[in-house]
Amino acid sequence: MHIKAAKKLFILSKRICVGIMVAFLVVTGSASMALDRDTPFESIYGGTLTLSQWEGQPVLVVNTASLCAFTDQYRDLQALYDRYRDAGLVVLAVPSDDFNQELASNAEVKEFCELIYGLDMPMTIITSVKGRDAHPFYQSLRKETGFTPRWNFNKVLLDGEGNVVDTFPSQINPLSDEITMQIDRVLADLSG
Template sequence: MIRAIILTIALMLGTQAHAVDLRAPFASIDGGTLTLEQWRGQPVLVVNTASRCAFTRQYRGLQDLYDRYRARGLVVLAVPSDDFRQELSSNEEVKEFCELQYGIDMPMTEITPVTGAQAHPFYTTLRSETGFEPRWNFNKVLIGPDGSVVATYGSGIAPLSGEITGAVEDLLE
């Protein structure tokens, strides 16, 4: 509630919302494509992930966060990336690993670059608009229902931390 009031005051004072590319398609690990635009009107937590990282156990927290809030509209999008050389070698291996080890059923993209010149357009515009670029696996970006960047979080912030759940709850009110 307090966070929602602060966000409202910031908007009233003219704080500029950051626009990121919501329309650029991600290849879905299940086939087809996904866009952040398809979830406009809902909060979306976008997380660059990797299967061989010390933070990989956060998959459990991401799935638990998704399970806790999906009925109220939250989407958690996992974006596997090998930018930090810690992802499995194929999309099939990633999908199988996530399903077997963590019971993942949240939306997931194929292995996607998130940093540098080859970064997906969402991450390119995120960097240019906010200055935020993943510095490691399991960096998180919370997109508000209006499509603006609400917050960014480093790898050390757990998915079920009060910082993330509080922001999500404020967006769902």
Template sequence: MNRRDFSLAVVAGLMGLSQTRAHAAERAPAFSFPSIDGGTLDTADWRGRPVLVVNTASLCGFSGQLVDLQALHKTYGARGLVVLAVPSDSFKQELAGAKQVKEFCALQFGITLPMTDILPVTGAQAHPFYRWVRETRGFTPGWNFNKVLLDGEGQVVRTWGALTNPLSDAIVEAFTPLLPRS
């Protein structure tokens, strides 16, 4: 262990953190997602801003939450919040292709927030972001509309299941202190 790692371990121990958590905090990875519009969405581009990542599915009973995700985007986006929808067929409730998903979400819910292409969020084929969240936080989406909040450094702050509405006090109170200061 080098001197820097030793110092981090001592500070982490004094703060009640594990050495692993101290190392994770200093090296939050960035993730690239294929955009539903083509190109890529890169979490590194959003450093300094909180990011709420939500695995979505057009045909899910929770799809009404897309209206609330769009409301978060509209209300807090200008203040720095990024809301990222990750359409997924991991629970067999997504449309057949990205074009259909984009059209459905725009027409039914007025979605203008960033969306990825359709990606797996569970199992061995899960997108690297979801594998990282599983490995570092022990969190795997148990259904559609699970939420992962990242801070401005890309670290996981909190996770919520499908039953927690995006406009809930729990979520708003978790990201509000993370918004960039104007």
């Protein structure tokens, strides 16, 4: 009887150890899936964009909308891009109508952003960023980190290898110390 009980205890403890190891790998990210950086976004300027094309560069991905109370952040996103582009930062604007605040067509979005804000940063066509129809990058972001944009102008900072450094809600301005300090840190890590 005691040998049978000891065997059961041994098997149970082995299963517990395996469970703990799996949980550790998931928590530390070693067993988690990678972000989808290869599925193309359609560019609002024509052609396609992939996050992997900017390998070795930090990327700030921002879901945007033209008719939002935060739309003036376009000006600061462009200023951020101008400040850091020579150091390697890419700012990718992803217009989305998921919150019902985008213009009716890609042509209108492009014209609005160029005329009103003078944008020349990379920009996608109108793209879903949440739910079942979300672009695969955003679906993988949700699975990897639990982050889904809750409103327009949510920001995701990726390091040069495509890892999520941090996410920022709409209220955090692109030029805030909270964001620029993270960008400075990522750029310093990449250069040194």
